[in-house]
Amino acid sequence: MPRRTLTLLTSTLVLIALLCGGVFLSVPYAEMSPGPTVNTLGRAGGKPVLQISGHRTYPTSGNLNMVTVRVTTADYSMNLVEAVYGWLAHDTVVVPHNTLYPEGTTEQQSTQQNAEEFSESQESAKVAALNELGIPVKSRVVVSTVVKDSPAEGRLHAGDLIKEVDGTPVKEPTDVAKLVTRHKAGQKVVFTVIPAGTAAGAAKAGDQQKGGKKVTLTTAKALPPEEPHAIVGIKAGLDHTFPFSIDIKLADVGGPSAGLMFSLGLVDKLTPGDLTGGKFVAGTGTISDKGVVGPIGGIEMKLIGARNAGARYFLTPAENCSAAAADTPSGLTLVKVKTMDGAKKALDKIRSGNTADLPSCSAK
Template structure:
């Protein structure tokens, strides 16, 4: 066999071997890619994203799109060739598998956590939007969860409204821990609570649970596993009493990152005028009851999704600005925001044709 032919055959066999190895060798990585975007002012799967009952609403033009990231499934095992392809691609991001699915958390637990974060983000979006337009949204501290085999198990129940601890009125969840940890392990704490079913009925009627339905529950504290703090084994949460019904429908989405865009969508449909002036604005960011915007994951994929959908402006949490600016697609203006008010101010500049006044993201 001529040397040239032998060399060519050897190289071909080596390449085939490397390709086969690349397909067979699995690596501990997953992939993130741009996901779908949804206009919070519009419809999704045939239903309005925002439904209001009990308050006048206004038609809103333009787009206020929330953005998502698509991730590989928990059972997906990436091979070496796919990882290399992802590393070289501009519209995909290869990340350690444990980043998406931590080893000590099951897939069901990840899904449940995402659903809980999404639900909490909807509540905070409603509160921030309503308070922005002048409503007062009362809150009440509740038992969010009872830990298994804890002193509180069977004594307190998820949804119970906590009115007082040791006779001290409770106005926010952090105060529950303050009162409990003031004790030594083995001491008794007295919770004044309204049972969950009674508290829920009051909430559905637009009211808060009252002293008339309260009862005292005595619980003996124990020491926390990590130190000697006194604990009873509950997680305190909060429920809000809204002045009218607001329903946010968006299936197959989890996590807290749509909070800002939900708030903006609500402000837009509950007030006259168009926040966007007809422009296509997308964005991301968590939001709390006070309207503070927080950072999210996967921003480099979300800005690609936004631009592909047609957005020309992207509202970006300040902590994500540097990463977003380094990966900014052509034609997309990245606007830095820290609060709901920042976002509203930016939208005023956009619809007022004052793009030069916008606070823009810059690379680190």
């Protein structure tokens, strides 16, 4: 056999061996790619995304699209060939696995966390929208989640109204942590709560939350990587009572990043005229009850997904602006937003066609 032929054959066999080895060689990476986008003013699964009853609504036009990112699951084992392909592709990002899933996170835990964040973002979107419109919303501090095998398990329950901790009235969720961490691990802390069922019934009837039962817990020590401090194993949150019914119907979506677009969609439906003037606007960002827009992950993939869907403008959280501006798809205009009010003002300019002085993003 000629030497040249032998060399080519050997190289081919080596390449095949490397490829085969790459298929079976797992690497600690995960992949992100553009996910579907949904118009919050439209329908998904045959039903309106935003469903409002008990209050007048108005016709809307155009698009206020929320965007998503597809990610490989927590238990997916990526091989070397897939990682290399992802690194070379323009519409995917390969990142260290623990960037998306901290060590020890199971698929079930990740799914539950995403569902909780999505639910919380929906509530914040409703509150932010109604606050923007000057519609009062009643709020109360409740037990949001209870950690398994913690001092609170079986003693406190999700939905319990927290009135006091050690006799001190609780007004904000952060008050609970402040009052608990005054203790050392192993010390007693006394919660005054109204059980979830009683509290929910009273809120629905418009009654004041009177009385309450005392629950004494022995604090434990927070586990690494947290700094040492006393805990009882709950997360406190806000539960809201709305003056009319608002439902957000969207399946198979998780995380908090659609908050801004949900809130803008609600404002659009609850006010005369329309926010977009028929334009195709997409965007992302968390939203607080007070209308502050926060950063999100996967901005590059969300930009690609939005542009592929037809968006011309993209509402971008200020803290994501630098990364977004570094690789913006052609034909997509980034609009920097910090607050709900700022987003509305930007939409006013888009609707009127006065886009020359839109707040823009720049790459640093």
